[in-house]
Amino acid sequence: MLFVESTSDWRLIHPGAQIGLLEIAQVENSRPCPALEERKLALAEELRQRYGHLSRAELVKLPVMDAYVRYYKRFDKTYPVLLQLESVLHKGKNFHKVSPLVDANFMAELETFVLTASHDVDQLQDKLWMDVARPGDTMVQMGGAVKQIPPNDMILRDEQEICCSIIYGQDNCSPITPKTTHVLYVTYAPAGVPSEAIQTYWQKVLDTVKLCSPEAKIEQQRLLTAN
Numbered sequence: 001m002l003f004v005e006s007t008s009d010w011r012l013i014h015p016g017a018q019i020g021l022l023e024i025a026q027v028e029n030s031r032p033c034p035a036l037e038e039r040k041l042a043l044a045e046e047l048r049q050r051y052g053h054l055s056r057a058e059l060v061k062l063p064v065m066d067a068y069v070r071y072y073k074r075f076d077k078t079y080p081v082l083l084q085l086e087s088v089l090h091k092g093k094n095f096h097k098v099s100p101l102v103d104a105n106f107m108a109e110l111e112t113f114v115l116t117a118s119h120d121v122d123q124l125q126d127k128l129w130m131d132v133a134r135p136g137d138t139m140v141q142m143g144g145a146v147k148q149i150p151p152n153d154m155i156l157r158d159e160q161e162i163c164c165s166i167i168y169g170q171d172n173c174s175p176i177t178p179k180t181t182h183v184l185y186v187t188y189a190p191a192g193v194p195s196e197a198i199q200t201y202w203q204k205v206l207d208t209v210k211l212c213s214p215e216a217k218i219e220q221q222r223l224l225t226a227n
Helices: 008-013 034-051 065-074 080-090 100-112 195-212
Strands: 003-006 018-025 115-120 127-132 138-140 146-148 154-157 162-165 182-189 217-225
Touching: 003 008, 003 217, 008 127, 018 195, 034 080, 034 100, 034 195, 065 080, 080 100, 100 115, 100 195, 115 162, 138 162, 182 195, 195 217
Parallel strands: 003 127
Antiparallel strands: 018 182, 018 217, 115 182, 127 154, 138 146, 154 162
C-alpha cells in the first residue's frame, strides 16, 4: 500500500478541500470487456436523459460541478469534466474505448462530476504528498509538453517531481497502460465538494473495475481532509 499524506501548506491554502484515495490491486487491463462497452453506451444515454436539456449556464450551477468551476476560474481555465460532459450531451459523442481502468474513471467522473487521476502504482514512488505548487514548479505532461504549474494549484508529488496537477493533469511517468495491474485513483475535491460525492465515485469505479476484474482487491480507500 502506498504512503500518501498531505502537507501543512496544502491544508492551509485549501481549507475544506478533500482528496480521495482508492488503491486497487489484482486488476486486469489488457483484455476486452464486452460488458463494459454495453455499460458505456447505457451511461451515455442516461446522461443525455438526465442533463441533455440543460444549457452550460445551468450545468455549471449543478451541485459538485459548481465547486470545480469556481476552482478552475481562479486560474482562468474551464473545468475539463464540464467540456467532456457537454460533448456527450450536446455533440452526440459516446465514451471512447481506452482500457477498462481508464474507462472506469472517465465514466465515474461524468456521472459524479468529481475530478480524478488514475496512476499505475508500480510506476510511482512509495511515498507521495498532496501539496501546492510553488513559483517555478514545472511538470512534464503525458504528451511530453512541459508545463509551468500556477502557484497554489493542488498537486501530487513524490520526493523528486510533480506527479499530477489539478490544472494540467498527470505527468508522463505513471499513466495507466495495458500492463497495469495495480492502480491508484486520486480524487481532487476543492472546498464545496461533499465527501458523499467522492464515496459515490468510489462505488461507481469499483463496480466497473470488478465487472472486468472480479478478483480486484482494495488496498486502501480513504480521505485526506484540509480541516
